[in-house]
Amino acid sequence: MARHHPKRPKPPARDVAVIFRDTCLIGDGSLFSAGRALWTKALAGELRRPVLDHPGQGSGDFVPELEARLSNASADVKCLAAEMLWSLLRTQSALPAARKREVVTTVWGWAGEALEKGHPLLADAVLEGTGSAGLVRTSGQWQELGYLVQLVDTLKDIPTASRAALVRDPRVFGG
Numbered sequence: 001m002a003r004h005h006p007k008r009p010k011p012p013a014r015d016v017a018v019i020f021r022d023t024c025l026i027g028d029g030s031l032f033s034a035g036r037a038l039w040t041k042a043l044a045g046e047l048r049r050p051v052l053d054h055p056g057q058g059s060g061d062f063v064p065e066l067e068a069r070l071s072n073a074s075a076d077v078k079c080l081a082a083e084m085l086w087s088l089l090r091t092q093s094a095l096p097a098a099r100k101r102e103v104v105t106t107v108w109g110w111a112g113e114a115l116e117k118g119h120p121l122l123a124d125a126v127l128e129g130t131g132s133a134g135l136v137r138t139s140g141q142w143q144e145l146g147y148l149v150q151l152v153d154t155l156k157d158i159p160t161a162s163r164a165a166l167v168r169d170p171r172v173f174g175g
Helices: 013-026 041-052 062-069 075-089 097-109 141-155 160-168
Strands: none
Touching: 013 075, 013 141, 013 160, 041 075, 041 141, 062 097, 075 097, 075 141, 141 160
């Protein structure tokens, strides 16, 4: 995960983190499609297979390899993958906001749906990044995505009230 960069100001990062936590980790909602349930145990389980059942880093560039792995996945799984990538990319300061937006809208588009590039969570201020991801950005993308898929799959086993208490505890999830 990205590390804090002390010379960069923190834009609405805390506000965005709360939206992400409440919508996705506590709830089963969607960041980009109001009223849609994407962050569910079932969809995380479906995403688990194409991401984790192929060990290693993949045979090529991450995005085309992900597209191939998700070719038979449901539209909702593809949208969940796009939202997970948003959550992983948004804090990385070395990757330009335009590239992050391109990756997220491209992956969302594999579901046959257009994602509005002007969505508030795709704004430059949200995507500008707050820290360095180091080598993970180029060499550990599969492991990072796999970790998030496993985290969500495991979290969704916990009853909602207990899950909310867990992810709101800064001693557990950082503050």
